[in-house]
């Protein structure tokens with residue numbers, strides 16, 4: 649069974665992605681996905697927070713908001729068009745630019761009512777720490793070292809989880825991207841355990857994210873040590889390809905399934921929308937193909 653609850657970024661609606669949204673969906677169907685969650689990035693609301701590729705295209709926040717509105721509209725059409733072929737959800741991946749600044753997320757959720765949320769943090773103090781190594785370094789000098797950056801990340805994630813209770817927690821330890829060998833201190837572990845436990849308390853699904861393989865890691869997010877703790881605590885997991893192009897759909901799922909086997913994970917969770925529009929979790933057995 650192939651499933652993904654994080655991805656479907658496309659060149660139609662995201663300047664660091666490529667290809668067409670409908671081709672993402674068609675590819676998911678053609679390669680045997682039964683469930684696919686589209687989770688386009690939430691639009692950022694300030695000029696200062698635009699990414700270089702957006703500045704290059706002379707975007708502004710109002711344009712990003714309009715692109716997002718068109719994304720929701722097309723995704724809803726595709727959800728209907730392909731409803732007999734795939735269980736498609738229309739979701740959104742969150743941003744938290746600054747700690748405790750939830751008004752942009754709240755506004756977007758209220759206006760566009762996505763089916764579900766992927767709770768992700770890509771910024772600390774408005775700095776996009778996963779954009780390139782220089783941004784990460786900037787943050788280290790600002791906060792006083794790698795441990796401080798990790799702590800700030802898990803605190804921001806905790807705030808996000810408390811505020812939104814996202815259905816899916818996205819790439820839980822993305823903060824390791826440029827510091828994969830950083831040894832986690834007891835203080836960081838405490839925060840990790842706190843966040844995992846909180847997610848479990850409100851019945852979150854934690855995404856095992858295959859895009860880490862694309863970024864030259866030999867395991868997905870989260871790191872096996874964190875995943876083990878999550879499973880010991882009784883957490884539920886789902887999968888995400890975090891696709892940014894139709895060619896990314898299911899990318900590295902062969903390695904992902906091998907990893908699941910090594911970790912002895914035999915059941916995953918999916919989200920399904922019922923006739924009344926309610927979102928339900930369902931447990932599924934793993935079979936790679």
Ligand SMILES: [Zn+2]
Nearest residue numbers: 657664689892
């Ligand atoms: Zn992206």
Ligand SMILES: [Zn+2]
Nearest residue numbers: 741768818819
């Ligand atoms: Zn992300």
